[in-house]
Amino acid sequence: MSALLDALVLSLERRDRLSDGEKEALQRLNWQTASFSAASDIISDRSHPTRSCLLLSGMAARSMSLANGDRQLAILHIPGDFIDLHGLLLKVMDHAIIAMTDCRVAFVPHTELRQLIAAMPHVGRLIFTMLAIDAAIERNWILTLGRKRAESRLANLICELYLRYEVVGAAENFAFPFPVSQAAVADMLGLSAVHTNRVIGHLRSSGLVEWGRGTIRITDWRALSELGGFDPVYLNLTKGPR
Amino acid sequence: MSALLDALVLSLERRDRLSDGEKEALQRLNWQTASFSAASDIISDRSHPTRSCLLLSGMAARSMSLANGDRQLAILHIPGDFIDLHGLLLKVMDHAIIAMTDCRVAFVPHTELRQLIAAMPHVGRLIFTMLAIDAAIERNWILTLGRKRAESRLANLICELYLRYEVVGAAENFAFPFPVSQAAVADMLGLSAVHTNRVIGHLRSSGLVEWGRGTIRITDWRALSELGGFDPVYLNLTKGPR
DNA sequence: CGCTAGGTTGAGGTACGTCAAGCTAAGTGG
DNA sequence: CCACTTAGCTTGACGTACCTCAACCTAGCG
Numbered sequence: 001m002s003a004l005l006d007a008l009v010l011s012l013e014r015r016d017r018l019s020d021g022e023k024e025a026l027q028r029l030n031w032q033t034a035s036f037s038a039a040s041d042i043i044s045d046r047s048h049p050t051r052s053c054l055l056l057s058g059m060a061a062r063s064m065s066l067a068n069g070d071r072q073l074a075i076l077h078i079p080g081d082f083i084d085l086h087g088l089l090l091k092v093m094d095h096a097i098i099a100m101t102d103c104r105v106a107f108v109p110h111t112e113l114r115q116l117i118a119a120m121p122h123v124g125r126l127i128f129t130m131l132a133i134d135a136a137i138e139r140n141w142i143l144t145l146g147r148k149r150a151e152s153r154l155a156n157l158i159c160e161l162y163l164r165y166e167v168v169g170a171a172e173n174f175a176f177p178f179p180v181s182q183a184a185v186a187d188m189l190g191l192s193a194v195h196t197n198r199v200i201g202h203l204r205s206s207g208l209v210e211w212g213r214g215t216i217r218i219t220d221w222r223a224l225s226e227l228g229g230f231d232p233v234y235l236n237l238t239k240g241p242r
Numbered sequence: 243m244s245a246l247l248d249a250l251v252l253s254l255e256r257r258d259r260l261s262d263g264e265k266e267a268l269q270r271l272n273w274q275t276a277s278f279s280a281a282s283d284i285i286s287d288r289s290h291p292t293r294s295c296l297l298l299s300g301m302a303a304r305s306m307s308l309a310n311g312d313r314q315l316a317i318l319h320i321p322g323d324f325i326d327l328h329g330l331l332l333k334v335m336d337h338a339i340i341a342m343t344d345c346r347v348a349f350v351p352h353t354e355l356r357q358l359i360a361a362m363p364h365v366g367r368l369i370f371t372m373l374a375i376d377a378a379i380e381r382n383w384i385l386t387l388g389r390k391r392a393e394s395r396l397a398n399l400i401c402e403l404y405l406r407y408e409v410v411g412a413a414e415n416f417a418f419p420f421p422v423s424q425a426a427v428a429d430m431l432g433l434s435a436v437h438t439n440r441v442i443g444h445l446r447s448s449g450l451v452e453w454g455r456g457t458i459r460i461t462d463w464r465a466l467s468e469l470g471g472f473d474p475v476y477l478n479l480t481k482g483p484r
Numbered sequence: 485c486g487c488t489a490g491g492t493t494g495a496g497g498t499a500c501g502t503c504a505a506g507c508t509a510a511g512t513g514g
Numbered sequence: 515c516c517a518c519t520t521a522g523c524t525t526g527a528c529g530t531a532c533c534t535c536a537a538c539c540t541a542g543c544g
Contacts, residue, residue, distance in 0.1 A: 046475070064385040066471055072388040074381050089367060089374040089484065094476035095381060118363040121356070125331060128370050132331040135377035138384060139316050139337060143306040145387040146314040146432030149531070181490065190388030192533055197492060229308055233288070234336035242331065391499070423522060434501050439524060 004031060004106060007080025007168040008054055012126050014167050015133075016242045022123050025116060031106040036099040042083065045096040049087030051107040055079050058103030059179060061188070064095045073188040074138050076100070076161065076180075080168040085131045088113060101179045129242055136234040145190050148229065150199045153189045155228030158209060162218055163232055175217035246273060246348060249322025249410040250296055254368050256409050257375075258484045264365050267358060273348040278341040284325065287338040291329030293349040297321050300345030301421060303430070306337045315430040316380050318342070318403065318422075322410040327373045330355060343421045364484075371484055378476040387432050390471065392441045395431045397470030400451060404460055405474055417459035 005026055012018055018026075033056065036042050042060055043049055055077050062074040074095065077083045083097050088110050117124030137160070144153050161178070165171035186196035203209050208224045210217040218224055247268055254260055260268075275298065278284050284302055285291055297319050304316040316337065319325045325339050330352050359366030379402070386395050403420070407413035428438035445451050450466045452459040460466055 062381065064381070066385070066389055070389045072385045074384045086374055086378070089371045090378065090478050091480055091482060091484070092475055092478070094378050094478075114363070114367075117366075121360040124359075124366070125356070128373070129331045131370070131377070132328055132373065135373070135380065136328070136332065136336050138377065138381050139304065139306070141384055142316045142380060142387060143308070143314045145384060147308055147312045183490075193490095194492090194534080195532055198532095201492080233334055236332050236334070236336075238333060240333060242333070425522075435522095436502080436524090437500060443524080 004033070004056065005054075007056075007170075008082070010168050011080040011130070013239075015129060015236060015239060016126055017239070018123075018126070022120060025120060025123065029108045029112050029116065031108050033104060033106045036103045036105065038099055038101050038103075040099050041096050042099055042103065042105060043087065043093055043097040045093055047093050048091060049084055049093065049110070051109045052082065052088050052113055053084040053097070054106045054108070055081045055083050056104040056106055059100040059177070060097055060103055060105075061100050061184075062095050063098045063187075071187045072190060073184070074141065075134060076157075076188065078161070078164055078168065079170065081134075082127065082130050085127065085134075089131075100184060125242055129236070133234075133236050136236065140234045150189065150191055150195060151202065152228050153191075154185070154196075154199050154203060155208070155224050156230050157185075157188060157228075158203075158216060158218065159221075159225050159228050159230040160232070160235070162216075163235055163237070167237065173217070174219070174221060175215055177214060178211070178216040179214040246275070246298065247296075249298075249412075250324070252410050253322040253372070255481075257371060257478060257481060258368055259481075260365075260368070264362060267362060267365065271350045271354050271358065273350050275346060275348050278345045278347065280341055280343050280345075282341050283338050284341055284345065284347060285329065285335055285339040287335055289335050290333060291326055291335065291352070293351045294324065294330050294355055295326040295339070296348045296350070297323050297325050298346040298348055301342040301419075302339055302345055302347075303342050303426075304337050305340045305429075313429045314432060315426065316383065317376060318399075318430065320403070320406055320410065321412065323376075324369065324372050327369065327376075331373075342426060367484055371478070375476075375478050378478065382476045392431065392433055392437060393444065394470050395433075396427070396438075396441050396445060397450070397466050398472050399427075399430060399470075400445075400458060400460060401463075401467050401470050401472040402474075402477070404458075405477055405479070409479065415459070416461070416463060417457055419456060420453070420458040421456040 009018065009023060043053065057079050060077040060083055063071060064074065065071045087093060117127060144156050162171055162174065162176050165176040170176065182196050182200060183193045186193040189196060200211060204211055208220045210219055251260065251265060285295065299321050302319040302325055305313060306316065307313045329335060359369060386398050404413055404418050407418040412418065424438050424442060425435045428435040431438060442453060446453055450462045452461055
């Protein structure tokens with residue numbers, strides 16, 4: 001059938017086996033695709049979503065802002081990510097999901113998703129597992145923001161994204177798409193744009209990464225993951241019954 | 243029946259109605275209580291839990307550490323909190339849950355919880371809602387660590403804890419239990435113990451809080467929540483069908 | 485060919501961290 | 515009941531990672 005769910009299925013199956021019936025049930029959901037242009041809200045802060053949302057292409061992020069305009073991004077989302085399961089469980093959005101680039105997404109009504117989860121508890125657990133993995137990624141980011149310096153933060157982000165792209169088959173040869181401005185990286189790292197620029201420059205000149213034209217290539221994985229204190233346990237990349 | 247689940251039921255019912263049958267089903271689970279002394283692991287990092295865990299008394303925290311011994315706490319848990327739903331969905335713990343004080347907890351086997359969730363989807367959604375609320379609390383902490391200064395971080399923490407204690411009926415008159423050393427607060431705030439001490443001193447001398455002998459009393463809620471840029475939306479304190 | 489968003493670089497300021505000392509209060513053994 | 519210990523709190527002096535402001539540079543685009 002459609003290639004719509006390919007990345008999602010890859011992502012789920014990296015964590016547990018899906019039966020053919022389960023895959024078909026996912027396909028049969030009433031997905032509605034939509035496009036969003038860069039910098040627009042896919043789901044607005046304080047909104048009350050009635051449907052969940054899967055990222056098909058592009059890059060998105062969970063974003064929170066202060067009254068003074070300062071912005072903090074909590075997690076970057078890549079194709080295959082369920083980017084709004086939260087709305088399914090929480091009534092009001094406490095953050096926005098914004099398109100970092102032009103994005104295509106697929107919406108599915110909460111009512112349908114709820115029925116699927118009730119009818120197929122194993123799929124339900126897997127779907128909520130993705131929610132829990134997002135939470136684990138964000139929890140790791142708390143450690144990163146609270147206790148690591150700028151260079152380590154950036155190294156950590158790069159290592160994590162590489163592995164996540166690799167899971168959905170969108171990375172090869174240690175390179176992956178990264179179509180994001182340095183100002184946005186700064187909002188992810190909790191740093192100023194100026195300092196972010198210097199830190200990127202240092203990673204480049206140290207020969208750990210090549211970074212240009214919307215792509216990052218890791219040229220020294222060992223050194224980079226060491227610098228970031230990166231340990232991928234929190235990504236839950238092991239496969240087994242859940 | 244037992245008062246064991248009182249705080250949990252209060253916490254769930256603050257978010258949605260529970261039927262008598264649902265409450266009974268929760269009571270009937272095969273809960274096993276246990277005690278942990280301060281500073282011990284309730285659930286160890288990298289362990290593979292086979293049961294979930296509810297905090298009955300005391301205070302616990304999710305803790306992550308770096309190789310150099312630096313520690314970061316992601317969230318403080320109070321009685322009524324389900325402190326390990328993660329183990330239900332994720333195979334390996336990517337963080338530890340530690341007892342900040344002497345704690346009593348109640349364990350329930352994953353198998354039983356899974357059955358309950360499959361049999362009563364509404365209870366299942368509510369349980370996962372608690373997981374999502376924890377995630378929202380942690381996400382808010384990313385904003386706090388990334389974009390707020392020391393004083394605001396502390397103010398935010400105090401406001402949040404007050405409301406959470408209030409939900410389970412354990413706060414009154416703007417006071418709540420806080421049996422935690424300043425070093426632990428520092429590990430929560432991502433600061434050094436010395437700076438944390440100065441910031442606490444400043445909050446005290448500004449007349450926003452009284453803080454002593456294991457209790458915090460907020461003496462100027464307006465000023466404190468303003469200082470912290472505190473907005474409780476992320477705590478999901480609204481009641482309605484979920 | 486000019487405009488604009490984004491990237492780069494420099495200079496000076498500040499919110500933190502680190503180290504170190506001394507204090508306080510609670511618990512412990514004698 | 516008192517010396518001793520110990521964990522936690524407090525304060526000072528000094529260092530630094532990062533911020534702010536400001537200028538300039540670069541590449542893509544109409």
